[in-house]
Amino acid sequence: MNDSIISVKDLKKSYGSQKVLDGINFEVERGQIFALLGENGAGKTTTIRILSTLIRPDEGIAMIDGLDTYREANSVKKRISLTGQYATVDELLTGEENLQMMGRLNHLNRSTVKKRTATLLKQFDLLEAAKKQAKSYSGGMRRRLDIALSLLANPKVIFLDEPTTGLDPRSRLNMWILIKELASNGITIFLTTQYLEEADQLADKIALIHNGKIVVEGTAEELKRMIGEEKLVLQFQSEANLIKAHNLLDGQTDHESKCLILTVKDTTEDLRNTLNTLHEQDMMPIDIYFRKPTLEDVFMEITSHKPEGEVKYG
Numbered sequence: 001m002n003d004s005i006i007s008v009k010d011l012k013k014s015y016g017s018q019k020v021l022d023g024i025n026f027e028v029e030r031g032q033i034f035a036l037l038g039e040n041g042a043g044k045t046t047t048i049r050i051l052s053t054l055i056r057p058d059e060g061i062a063m064i065d066g067l068d069t070y071r072e073a074n075s076v077k078k079r080i081s082l083t084g085q086y087a088t089v090d091e092l093l094t095g096e097e098n099l100q101m102m103g104r105l106n107h108l109n110r111s112t113v114k115k116r117t118a119t120l121l122k123q124f125d126l127l128e129a130a131k132k133q134a135k136s137y138s139g140g141m142r143r144r145l146d147i148a149l150s151l152l153a154n155p156k157v158i159f160l161d162e163p164t165t166g167l168d169p170r171s172r173l174n175m176w177i178l179i180k181e182l183a184s185n186g187i188t189i190f191l192t193t194q195y196l197e198e199a200d201q202l203a204d205k206i207a208l209i210h211n212g213k214i215v216v217e218g219t220a221e222e223l224k225r226m227i228g229e230e231k232l233v234l235q236f237q238s239e240a241n242l243i244k245a246h247n248l249l250d251g252q253t254d255h256e257s258k259c260l261i262l263t264v265k266d267t268t269e270d271l272r273n274t275l276n277t278l279h280e281q282d283m284m285p286i287d288i289y290f291r292k293p294t295l296e297d298v299f300m301e302i303t304s305h306k307p308e309g310e311v312k313y314g
């Protein structure tokens with residue numbers, strides 16, 4: 001049953017005295033969309049760089065398709081593609097020429113390049129722009145061309161490091177559709193993103209890296225279940241009241257919306273107790289509602305509250 005294409009065991013990497021990866025472990029199954037999440041500087045890009053053979057780990061093993069990413073780097077390179085930062089897009093060439101050039105770099109024969117270029121231009125909605133220089137492309141078009149280029153050599157695994165950062169909402173939605181299509185064609189997607197909703201929408205499996213370790217791992221639903229059934233949201237008029245309420249009731253604060261977010265078990269009982277406590281202090285919220293937990297709640301709870309090691313695997 002278990003058909004892992006990526007397997008990471010006790011991976012460690014430090015820069016000087018800074019331990020970035022302190023023994024991380026995870027598996028990704030063939031055809032899955034896997035999202036690695038973590039705060040800025042948590043070690044996501046470092047993990048991708050090890051998996052894509054760009055740097056070597058200090059300890060541990062990273063395998064792709066049964067091959068060691070360090071010892072068998074050349075064979076691994078043939079099975080993967082790394083996108084992002086438009087490193088592969090030549091601004092002065094047209095979209096079509098970019099694809100043709102990448103085909104030649106990958107030693108594909110002329111007729112294969114022609115066929116693959118036509119298919120990819122269509123699949124990535126770049127037919128109209130095919131004969132225009134890439135420097136005239138919008139952010140979304142460049143991102144699509146970048147991914148199309150990475151697919152020319154038929155990789156088994158593609159690494160998407162923040163594929164929708166900087167895209168407008170419509171382009172982001174289009175990119176999500178594209179990523180799902182790639183996965184449904186059997187390509188394994190390794191994704192990092194700063195948008196938790198993106199991981200929620202796309203990922204079959206999510207892992208959260210914190211303090212150099214994978215602290216939780218599972219489907220979006222499993223992760224959300226770990227932190228309770230319902231959230232009670234209390235919105236306050238002023239920052240001062242939000243802080244006062246936080247001191248009284250604990251929970252997570254969202255300072256932008258002046259909301260206090262509480263995890264509740266018995267909804268009616270919790271609501272009554274909460275309102276009584278606030279009433280006694282004469283500081284009623286301006287809005288109150290229940291909502292389901294989000295990945296953001298999971299992220300906040302784990303990265304801001306719990307000491308290292310307190311959260312168990314999902």
Ligand SMILES: Nc1ncnc2c1ncn2[C@@H]1O[C@H](COP(=O)(O)OP(=O)(O)OP(=O)(O)O)[C@@H](O)[C@H]1O
Pocket residue numbers: 015020038039040041042043044045046047
């Ligand atoms: N070549 C390097 N030399 C020294 N320190 C490095 C190097 N590469 C990364 N780091 C440090 O390692 C830590 C992890 O970086 P990494 O880029 O993996 O984080 P990340 O999770 O991808 O963050 P972000 O979301 O900001 O991209 C950071 O503190 C970074 O400054």
